[in-house]
Amino acid sequence: MKDILKQFVEISAPSGREEPIQKAIRASIQPYVDEIRTDSLGNLIAHKKGNGKKLLFDAHMDEIGFVATYIDDHGFVHIEPLGGHNPVNLPFQRICFEYGSKGTIGFESEILSKNGADRKEVSFDTLYVDIGARSKNEALSKIRIGETATYDSPFVDLGNRYMSKAMDDRIACALLVKLIQTLQTHHHDLYFVFATQEEVGLVGSKAASYGIEPDFGIALDVTATGFEDTPKGLKRVPMKLGAGPAIKIQDRSMIANHNLNQWIQTVADQNRIPYQFEVLPFGGTNGGVIQTTKSGVYTTCISIPTRYLHSPSEMVDVMDVQNTLQLVKAIAEKEIVL
Amino acid sequence: MFDWEKNLQQITDLYGLSGEESSVIQWIQKEIAPFVDESYVNTLGSFVAIKKGKGSQRAKLMISTHIDEIGFVVGAILENGFLRVEPRGGVDPKILQAQECFVRDIHNEMIPCVFSTVPPHLVKPEERTKVPSYDTLILDTGLEEKEVRKRIHVGSGIIFKSSFTKLLSDHYAGKTLDNRSCAVISMAVAHELMTVLHDWDVYFVFSSQEEVGTKGAGTSAWEIEPNVAIAMDVGFGSQNGHDGLPLGKGPGIGIGPNFTPKIVNDLRECADNKYIPFTLEPCARPGGTDAGSIQIVRSGIPTALLSLPLRYMHTPVEVLNLKDCKYIVELLTAYIKTLNDEYLEGLQWS
Amino acid sequence: MVLKELCNLPGISGYENEVRTFIRHEIADFADEIKIDCLGNLMVKKRGHNCSKHIMYLAHMDEVGLMVEKIDSNGIVKFSTVGGILPSILPASRVTIMGKKTLQGVIGILPIHLQKNAIMDPIKMDSLYIDVGASSDKDLQGSIEMGDPIVFNTAYEEYGRLWKAKAFDDRVGCSIMIDMLKQNITPAYDTWFVFATQEEVGLRGSATATYQIQPDFAVVLEGTTACDNPLVERNRYTTQLGKGPAISIAHNGFVFSKKIFDFFKSVSEKHQIPYQIKEKVAGGNDATNIGKGEKGSYVGSLSVPVRYIHSPVSLMHPEDYQNTLQLALAIYQENHSFLTL
Structure with missing residues (x-):
């Protein structure tokens, strides 16, 4: 599990540029599935045939990132966000471009000196990337406009916790890969969607789900932790690391199906897998678009609690990862009865 | 006789947060059964009741009214058993202090509870001007x-x-008149249709999850593929500080890009013929009601909106005027009577 | 116990009639003398073994509420507050207007969708109004008029292990005094039980009652604020539910005598009745008037902790009721020992 995870999170593949991760996932599951294809949006769709109804598992392959849009006369690279970034978190982070150039996100000192550090001034208009180029020409020789970038932040094993960029949502990709590799028996006709462009608006999953028309949908994604996890954590967020996978109740994209949740709770209880409930005041997952596919799909989401979301140091708990794998495995083996 | 008071009372008492509408559905199912031919619950938890028509083309009119209500879910359990909440749907945090609620426990029992307040004796001056938040x-x-x-x-x-x-x-005042009052109007229309000859099949959709993104209506429309859809929802009534739809002066008829002009015109004509008052309600932007998602299902569905004027929307003291409910029943019944085989052809753009 | 019935009765300051009539009826069989004074105080005498000193127990009958200030031509009812009520607790609440006719109404607010500055603008009192469903002021002629009292529309109910109602402040004190009277104890000294009016608008009833009785020893029975919830700093709790009657050290404008404070503590310790000390001096009650009235008097305040007072919904703990009643009864039976100290 750790090896797959390390491999996946260290691949750079922001929204819309998922091919590297898509290839890695494909290579690790191809022998274990009946069919595998990539659709026009880049979604990787694997099929493990079964006699029951269609059950779709979804994890998104993309990560948040940046795109180079302009190189100024000093050779600084100006970037725009791909997915949800809070610019305040960005100054002095290292990033790596699609073709290997590295740099750090710089930020005008004049802005810092104004009232000490007026963080409100920090925006993609005032940030730039310094790739060490002495001139515009040097920069242009290293970077092409339109080249994407992601955090330059490798996987770290902290003992009981793992830390890296792109845990969101490669942790779920790794879980699904592990599930596919180890699943012995299953009832349902299983579809695994490794979706693209989640971070820019649940794009890939919507199309994939439309094509598959599943009866049940389960999105696997990460979720935030709050006041019970870190001292000044968000008051409105109850989730914490180490308390097991989070069964989604609601977020901005979806009210998860009540009956499906209850069934999953029963499965977890039977297998003595700890779990927590997720109520998230912000954000959404692919569950939101799977749910409203055509005439509707019984949908929920299982989340891996993750600290410092959308930062270069997203952190998950090893036990949570193991318990989530146990849970999705138990789900995949059984027949869903609502 | 259709017992408005009893029906409104009973349906608004029920628990039915967005995504958890089953008690409301059970109640409607029981009450509407004598007036309709068949019914079922679909995947996203909307309830569909069908009153068959006599026509040969089996054309379908869908009348969509959402039955979910706004509220909260428990966000965290704090010391001494106090509960932090997270809204489901748009609730104004300013109205909540000292407001009574029910929380539903794991056995579906309703536990009474109240939002805490700090009494005036202890409120600090700077807190007096602070707007309450979910924190x-x-x-x-x-x-x-x-x-x-x-x-x-x-x-x-x-x-x-x-x-x-x-x-x-x-x-009348109560909670969740948005939009259970319109559900009762749908029931009254079904009741009325028992004694009316009509060609089209009428699909009464009691839709789920409107308050969290009009989800039930869109998926129901996908499944039903109606020829015409009318969404019925509450609209902002005239009240102190807002010049909206006057109460007691008939429904609002939505007009704008979300609505098919022919249906709008036909509804207006029906109202005029029957001397039913109404107010035109311009909606410059589609969305917000079931009509928003129904219109763009599959290859598109001719859609209109009827609004029941309502004051203090999204509070536990929403106020409606019963006359408006009755006007809508009259208007919809009259409109349904005009639906025949030729009507379909009239819906084509010239 | 008649707490439930008492709380359900309407009775804002100056309009305590229904409460008074109810109490008078309840205690008629246990009174040696009943007086109602000019301010509407109901004064009930229990003759003692000795008439050389006068003892007084006092609770106020009135509750906070609203009053019709103006009826607009569009039928909207504007109101003013009677007693301390924050504007923030009023929107979307239900009220009953006690006019010639009794009308139900709701306090309106602009829907959240239509508010331009929803997150920024606090509720202002002058933007609030009551909607009774009238289309114009003509609809209301003969039903309600300016000055009619308005009460919160809240019925007594059990809430888990707690009780819920409006007006625990101070019907709980009234109820305890009724229970004390019903014990039909002959006290050591002549004792007056005063069900006072107009506390919430400036401790007015208790002033005239004190003048008439000139007590040597008095106890005020109150419902006091309990702010024991996790969002409030611990030092603002004031009192906590379930920890017994609250004994006051001081409140706005008055410091209780050390003698009284020690006496209350010793009685509760002797009878093993739990008590707590009121931890804030915020708020005041009739004890101020009594303590500094006329020649001055020994006065103490025993309070039942009540959450969310001065709002439509307040909560209290049944055990606090029982313990406050027990302590009040013990003081009632032993106050001669205090006076001979």
Whole structure:
């Protein structure tokens, strides 16, 4: 599990540029599935045939990132966000471009000196990337406009916790890969969607789900932790690391199906897998678009609690990862009865 | 006789947060059964009741009214069993202090509770001008923490507690008149159709999850593929500080890009013929009601919107005028009578 | 116990009639003398073994509420507050207007969708109004008029292990005094039980009652604020539910005598009745008037902790009721020992 995870999170593949991760996932599951294809949006769709109804598992392959849009006369690279970034978190982070150039996100000192550090001034208009180029020409020789970038932040094993960029949502990709590799028996006709462009608006999953028309949908994604996890954590967020996978109740994209949740709770209880409930005041997952596919799909989401979301140091708990794998495995083996 | 008061009272008392509408559906199913030919619940938890018509083309009119209500879910259980909440749907945090609610426990029992307040004696001057937020609002059930943790968990649903009350001159106040009042109007139309000859099949859709993104209506329309759809929802009534739809002066008829001009015109004509008052309600932007998602299902569905004027929307003291409900029944019945085989052809753009 | 019935009765300051009539009826069989004074105080005498000193127990009958200030031509009812009520607790609440006719109404607010500055603008009192469903002021002629009292529309109910009602402040004190009278104890000294009016608008009833009785020893029975919830700093709790009657050290404008404070503590310790000390001096009650009235008097305040007072919904703990009643009864039976100290 750790090896797959390390491999996946260290691949750079922001929204819309998922091919590297898509290839890695494909290579690790191809022998274990009946069919595998990539659709026009880049979604990787694997099929493990079964006699029951269609059950779709979804994890998104993309990560948040940046795109180079302009190189100024000093050779600084100006970037725009791909997915949800809070610019305040960005100054002095290292990033790596699609073709290997590295740099750090710089930020005008004049802005810092104004009232000490007026963080409100920090925006993609005032940030730039310094790739060490002495001139515009040097920069242009290293970077092409339109080249994407992601955090330059490798996987770290902290003992009981793992830390890296792109845990969101490669942790779920790794879980699904592990599930596919180890699943012995299953009832349902299983579809695994490794979706693209989640971070820019649940794009890939919507199309994939439309094509598959599943009866049940389960999105696997990460979720935030709050006041019970870190001292000044968000008051409105109850989730914490180490308390097991989070069964989604609601977020901005979806009210998860009540009956499906209850069934999953029963499965977890039977297998003595700890779990927590997720109520998230912000954000959404692919569950939101799977749910409203055509005439509707019984949908929920299982989340891996993750600290410092959308930062270069997203952190998950090893036990949570193991318990989530146990849970999705138990789900995949059984027949869903609502 | 259709018993408006009883029906409104009963339907608004029920628990039915967005995504958890089953008690409301059970009640409607029982009450509407004598008036319709068949019914079912679909995947996203909307309830569909069908009144068959006599026509040969089996054309379908869908009347969509959402039955979910706004409220909260438990966001966290705090010391001494106090509950932090997270809204489901748009609830104004300013109205919540000292407001009574019910939280539903794991056995579906309703536990009364109240949003806590700090009494004036202890409020600091700077707190007087602070607008309450979901960080500072908590619920008190009066139960001990042990018991709270046994019966309630993160995600347990919470609704307003509010009894349906008669005010003066046909006005009524209550919670979730948005939009259960329109569901009762749909039932009254079904009741009316028992004694009316009509060609088209009428699909009464009691849709789920409107308050969290009009989800039930869109998926139901996908499944039903109606020829014409009319969404019925509450609209902003005239009240102190807002010049909206006047109460007691008939429904609002939506006009704008979300609505098919021919249907709008036909509804207006029906109203004029029957001397039913109405107010035109310009909606410059599609969305917000079931009509928003129905219109763009599959290859598109001719859609219109009827609005029931409502004051104090999204509070536990929403106010409607019963006359408006009755006007809508009359208008819809008249419109349904005009639906025949030729009507379909008239819907084509020239 | 008649707490439930008492709380359900309407009775804002100056309009305590229904409460008074109810109490008078309840205690008629246990009174040696009943007086109602000019301010509407109900004064009930229990003759003692000795008439050389006068003892007084006092609770106020009135509750906070609203009053019709103006009826607009569009039928909207504007109101003013009677007693301390924050504007923030009023929107979307239900009220009953006690006019010639009794009308139900709701306090309106602009829907959240239509508010331009929803997150920024606090609720202002002058933007609030009551909707009774009238289309114009003509609809209301003969039903309600300016000055009619308005009460919160809240019925007594059990809430988990707690009780819920409006007006625990101070019907709980009234109820305890009724229970004390019903014990039919002959006290050591002549004792007056005063059900006072107009506390919430400036401690007015108790002033005239004190003048008439000139007590040597008095106890005020109150419902006091309990702010024991996790969002409030611990030092603002004031009192906590379930920890017994609250004994006051001081409140706004008055410091209780050390003698009284020690006496209350010793009685509760002797009878093993739990008590707590009121931890804030915020708020005041009739004890101020009594303590500094006329020649001055020994006065103490025993309070039942009540959450969310001065709002439509308040909560209290049944055990606090029982313990406050027990302590009040013990003081009632032993106050001669205090006076001979």
